[in-house]
Amino acid sequence: MLRIPSDRFFARGVAALTLAFAANAAHALTVFACEPHWAALVRELAPHAQVRSATHAGQDPHHIEARPSLLAAMRQADVALCTGASLEVGWLPMLQSRSGNGRVQAGAPGMLMAAEFVSLIDPRPGAGGSPFEGDVHPEGNPHFQLDPKRMLSVAEGVAKRLQQLDPARRDDIQRRWEAWSADWRGRIAQWERKAAPLRGMRVAAQHTTFAYLWGWLGIEQVADLEPRPGTPPSAAHLQRLLEQTRAVPPRAVVVATYQDARGAQWLAERVGSGVPVLQLPSSVTDDGPTATLAGLYDQLLDRLLAVPR
Template sequence: MVRTCSKMWAVALTVLLSAAAPARALNIFACEPEWASLAKELAPEADIYSATTAYQDPHYVQARPSLIAKLRRADLFVCSGSELEIGWLPALQMRANNSKVRDGQPGAFYAAEQVERLDVLGKVDRSMGDVHGGGNPHVHWSPTRIEQIAKALTQRLIVIEPANAERYQQQLASFLQRWQTQREQWAAQASSLNGVQVVSYHTSYRYLYDWLGIEQVGDLEPKPGLPPTSGHLASLVSLHKQKPYQLIIYASYQDGKAANWLSSKTGTAVLGLPYSVDPNKEQLVDLFGLYQTAIDQLLAAVAADG
């Protein structure tokens, strides 16, 4: 009898401890910090890890053992897609051997697949350089696309954790309200940027320019993915004589050497724009800060140019 009672108490204690133990947080692997930031808006209780920083080229990432381990434990990954991570994400998926985050599963979420992309190409070959046939993948620079991606990501979170559906919908509603209010303010603030002509490094800000009406008239790369050459930079000097552009822009993960050289030959201002969220910098801590900082810097650079 004593032994039976002891067993009953042991079972009861196990049940109580299980009920008291907190549920395991959803584990989210973000390929880039912009998607880690969005995931935090929608799932603040989740355990979120960003594979890259704002100062890394997201095209080229080493499939390190630490990244493999993180993806192995993930319930969901959130990546740009449109071939941005084609050089490293498939290798991570294969080595992580996590069935939850295989392509086609609910745990595999590609942001660019949720929206209409710019610069979709019908035919791609090596002679064109490192182009993305499925369209420009840098969709986090489009505020309206961010809204669409947030809605799609919320639905994916609900598929993975249906018990938390109401919570996720509430987080989405809060984010969209704040984002749409800010988007209108940004558009008004940046209206003077419409028609500004720039030369950029790569097409990293294609969606930002499309939104603000900025015209990219030249690229520091002779072809996508190829480093600037002296001959190509000389052609951009000639372009400035025919069509004076107001800014030379490169991203925080790109080398500014070519931009500074071109500036020295044309007298055009150089601007190193932040590319993504940096949780360690107050002004770039989230998507709101990233957008505001980029707009402030663009306005200041154009104003200084006169």
């Protein structure tokens, strides 16, 4: 069940935006996406929209500078789509406040948090109150873009909100959502058949970036290179991991493309012969085989399946 706010502020906002777009049916929605996977999703559902991604796949979305160019984009946005679950807490509120754009303030109909549409793993109520805790999210792990089933739920929620905000294109968005969701469900079935050999695979990884991917595929993360969330691997922590995993080495050591791979390389070289370091994308890229959501999943599976047994 989609959780769409029903308070009076939200209802008035939807009505106001609906009237504005109805008065100018030729107006294309301007969408500010906090991460490139959300930009890619909006382009699938509403290709007429003008979409700007605040970040790229080579950046850590926890730590982004609220640059003037992002502030300008936020000022112009009709809609903003972000992850939520405190992923962007270090920079999104500043952009919202300084933009002065009422359409994308917290609680406004044009401000969408993808986390509203899914359940999250590993919630930590009360956490995140101290900078010494690192990148801890009390709501739960925000990296759910790497679970295709949760992506389906997000896409449905986003499609419904876009239909509310752009009634002139309601039918077109509905058709695109239905076609995309049917194709996506078929891809999920194909991916799961293809990935069957990965079930039970043991990996070490940095952070919990790929936790949803591991859960979907049945992969076990046996070690985290970070001594605490968001903190780079230390020599002492890596030494402890080496002692813990040497008897039964992981098949691979995994980091995201935006993470420094030196700690992973140190562990892989010592934990067992031939253990590879995989730098995997966690979001879509501007070009190449991971430039689409489907291509991102294809690449992730291909890279994991290529790891020697």
